[in-house]
Amino acid sequence: MNLFDSLTISGSALTAERQRSEIIAANLANAETTHTEAGGPFKRREVVFESAGTSSFRLAMASSTGFSGRTPGTVSVSNVVDDPSPSVMRYEPGHPDANKDGYVSYPAINPAMEMVDLMGSVRSYQLNASAVTAAKQMIQQTIDILKS
């Protein structure tokens, strides 16, 4: 553990939360998208967070080499997965994406739910920003010891 680890960990959380809110924003923006490059309606996406391991091997590596690729405890987005729930069919015979029965498949996205997720993400970002401030203050106070 060095002086900057708490800053690194909180910083990684800030990055991860920003990526999460990007994905949620994409879900909101594409709530009515019926046409994608891959064909079919837009698929709702979700992020999967992963914590850097605190395995004894990694800790031993970090302490013996003095350098570890990732600080134990940092969080990152390991994967972005599609929501498997089926798309919603709506009867719109005039729509260019309608099937032969006149139904258009819309993404199964509930904007209210996405908004709640977004609020959660924003709050989490706030929380980690506070943790950064706290870590900064702690370091500052440590440096102040040296001042006469």
Place this chain on the structure above:
Amino acid sequence: MITPPAGLGSIGSISGLPTMKPLGAQDTGEGFSGVLKNALQQVNQLSGGATQQIGTLLQGGNADMSSVMIAVEKADVAFQLMMQVRNKIVSAYQDVEKMQF
């Protein structure tokens, strides 16, 4: 008879631990100035990294704002610590200088 667990004998031979040298012993350049130089280099490295990241961010590059802020914060804190250590050293030097004989 109790046999000691394997590997117990090797505890005393952990390498890489800093060893205290007696005052006045001629060491191989890695003295206080070496430590200071090393610290200064690390501070410089942090500050250089922060400058580079700010440049990327300002040019609209693919830089993450939060990680840039963290890098700037690290560089700032490291510089402050270095500055305080320097002040302490200078004041110690001045104290010695003012010594009355």
